[in-house]
Amino acid sequence: MTIYWTCALGLTILLYVTLDGFDLGVGMLFPFAPDEMARRRMLSSVSPVWDGNETWLVLTASILFAIFPLVYATLLSAFYLPLIVMLAGLILRGVAFEFRYKSLCLRPMWDGCFAGGSFVASFAQGMAVGALVEGLDIHDGRYVGGPFGWFSPFAALCGFASATPSWALAGSPTRPPPTCRRGRFACSLV
Numbered sequence: 111m112t113i114y115w116t117c118a119l120g121l122t123i124l125l126y127v128t129l130d131g132f133d134l135g136v137g138m139l140f141p142f143a144p145d146e147m148a149r150r151r152m153l154s155s156v157s158p159v160w161d162g163n164e165t166w167l168v169l170t171a172s173i174l175f176a177i178f179p180l181v182y183a184t185l186l187s188a189f190y191l192p193l194i195v196m197l198a199g200l201i202l203r204g205v206a207f208e209f210r211y212k213s214l215c216l217r218p219m220w221d222g223c224f225a226g227g228s229f230v231a232s233f234a235q236g237m238a239v240g241a242l243v244e245g246l247d248i249h250d251g252r253y254v255g256g257p258f259g260w261f262s263p264f265a266a267l268c269g270f271a272s273a274t275p276s277w278a279l280a281g282s283p284t285r286p287p288p289t290c291r292r293g294r295f296a297c298s299l300v
Contacts (some may be wrong), residue, residue: 122173134154134155134231137225137228141221192238193232196231235269236268240269241265
């Protein structure tokens, strides 16, 4: 049964990284769109699946909580601050995504919030992965590293140099649509 749940956990993480990685990449490339029409095209590419992508993150946390409670408790204790920052970035993205269409005079602010929330969420995810790769200070099955025990130059490097360009690449088009001559702007940035 443990193998089944481990595979289910890996599948939910893979689906989140694949599906929401595209959304994060579109959000980070959003400020570089040449005009309003390109921004609308970018948002319309993620709009149909926008609400469902974070479901995989919730399902991952649910599996950890129900099946692997010791891992859940240890990870939550270690990554409390980066997870709160990541969730704040995801919430800011969601609010900006919805309010951008409803506000004309504040649209540039919501565009910045959408891009900033995408960057913050991906940076926090990259830092958490970097801290996991480097290792956490755990003794007798308990995290003892303190609130910033996860932070290191390596984790920051992973947050910036690994996760951010990876998500931006996931959000960039591989080739422009036949009717669009400006579609290559995202590929030239990565």
